[in-house]
Amino acid sequence: MYVKKTVPYLNCGLDLVGEVLYGKWKIRILWFIHQGNLRPSELQRKIPDVTRRVLNVQLKELEDHELITKKIYPVMPPRVEYTLTDFGSTLIPLIGSIGVWGDEHQERLRRVILKHAAPSLTDAVKT
Amino acid sequence: MYVKKTVPYLNCGLDLVGEVLYGKWKIRILWFIHQGNLRPSELQRKIPDVTRRVLNVQLKELEDHELITKKIYPVMPPRVEYTLTDFGSTLIPLIGSIGVWGDEHQERLRRVILKHAAPSLTDAVKT
C-alpha cells in the first residue's frame, strides 16, 4: 500500500474535504452507494471504467475516512455490502448539488473540456 | 505542456464537474479569487504551499475551462488580474457549502485523515 511522503494541508474546511474526497472515482462511488448500489460488483457495473482493483482501493480509503462502512456476509460465494455512514450521508446533499450544477451546464462543460483535450480523444469520448 | 492520453468520462454531470475542478488547488484558487485575491502574487501568498509554476498551470486550466478570465495590464512591473467569469461565479455557492461542511466537521475530518496518514507526517501537519 502506498504511503504518502508529503504533509497534508489542513488549513481550512476546504482543505479537509479535499483530503477525503480527492480521488478520481470517490464522489461517484458515494453517489452510487447512496442510490442503492451496495455491492462492489454492482458498483463496478455502474462505473465500468474503474477496475476492480482501483475500486477496492478507493472504497478502502472512503472506509478509513468513515464515510462508508463495509459489511462482510459470511456466505459463499462471498457477499460484501457498503453503506454510507451517518457522517457520509451528510455529504449527499452537496454531491447532489454538484451533480445538478454539472447537468445544468453540461453542454458548456462538454464544449470547454473537449476544446482543450487532445483532438484524437475528442472522437473517442464516452458519453 | 502535458497532453492527456486517455479518454475522459463524461457520462453525467458529476463527471463533467470532475474534469474542470479536479486539481489539487483549483477549488481553493476559485475561492480566493472570489474573495478578492485577483493577482497571482496575492494568490500565492494565500496558498503558500503551491509553487508559482503550478499556480500558473492551474490558473491556465481554469481559464481554458472558462471559469476565470485573465486580464493583463500593459504596465511595468507587470500586473495581471484574474476574475471569475459569470459561469465560474455560479460555482461559488457550491464551493461555499463544501467549505462550510468541512468547517463543521473539522475535528472529525482531522482525526480520520491523520489516523491513516504516515505517523511521521502527523507531527508535521500544517494547521
Next chain:
DNA sequence: GGCAATACGGATAAATTTATCCCTATCTGA
C-alpha cells in the same frame, strides 16, 4: 471437469499531477 460469479490484494507499469530548478524581463528603491 470447466466456466462464470463472488471477492481480495501483491507486484508492477503507466499515466498524471505536482514540485523543483533555472532562466528571461522591467521597474523601484535603497
Next chain:
DNA sequence: TCAGATAGGGATAAATTTATCCGTATTGCC
C-alpha cells in the same frame, strides 16, 4: 549597482494516482 517585486515558462524530477496482470478461494451450473 544590487535586491526585490512583478510575471512567465521550459526541462526535468518526484510524488501520486490509476491501471494492468496475475494469483488466491468457494459455490453452482451445464
